[in-house]
Ligand SMILES: Nc1ncnc2c1ncn2[C@@H]1O[C@H](COP(=O)(O)OP(=O)(O)OP(=O)(O)O)[C@@H](O)[C@H]1O
């Protein structure tokens with residue numbers, strides 16, 4: 001059965017930490033493809049930047065050239081209203097039949113998951129692949145996920161057991177201590193080494209992240 005990773009993010013900007021975990025997810029889960037999906041309206045975040053959704057999409061387009069397993073979808077940028085992952089996954093379910101779908105996310109996102117729109121339905125409709133990030137760990141797992149996670153981790157990764165969804169996998173690979181908000185804050189000071197050169201060039205060309 002084909003396996004596809006869906007990697008949603010604000011990507012403001014996409015950085016080496018994203019690329020590192022996307023490749024690690026693809027290796028460890030043997031994904032055929034990782035689809036980067038920039039959020040159109042990341043309603044859950046306080047926007048602190050001058051970039052548009054189209055510019056974030058353009059930056060992700062630079063990144064996907066780095067690995068033949070990578071591609072990008074503009075479905076969340078095009079969809080109106082707040083970007084809810086349950087809607088994104090429903091779209092991909094229509095296109096990818098006979099495919100195991102994995103939603104890729106960092107530990108910081110997992111800990112916030114009970115705040116996501118219809119998160120329980122989401123957990124049934126897609127599998128979650130979780131990357132370690134910073135000091136945050138499973139000891140901080142919200143009560144709402146404490147029953148679900150051990151069961152989801154115990155599910156067999158290869159044998160389909162009826163409907164796809166409800167599995168979880170913790171990434172073994174380490175993470176890079178890089179974040180978009182730190183990159184934006186440091187950009188005017190000339191610290192550009194946490195993003196690929198093509199992304200750095202685009203940021204300068206578009207005059208992004210200048211205070
Ligand atoms: N360095 C990293 N290591 C592991 N996971 C990461 C890393 N950076 C981002 N992620 C994960 O990638 C997804 C998209 O991240 P996002 O685009 O919000 O970047 P970010 O660096 O977290 O941004 P910001 O610093 O603005 O909050 C999230 O699930 C996040 O947890």
Ligand SMILES: O=C(O)c1ccc[n+]([C@@H]2O[C@H](COP(=O)([O-])O)[C@@H](O)[C@H]2O)c1
Nearest residue numbers: 008009010039044083084085086116117
């Ligand atoms: O569905 C939701 O309610 C929801 C709430 C918070 C985040 N998300 C998605 O999670 C992904 C990562 O978010 P972020 O904040 O790390 O950019 C991105 O695709 C968001 O659209 C989704």
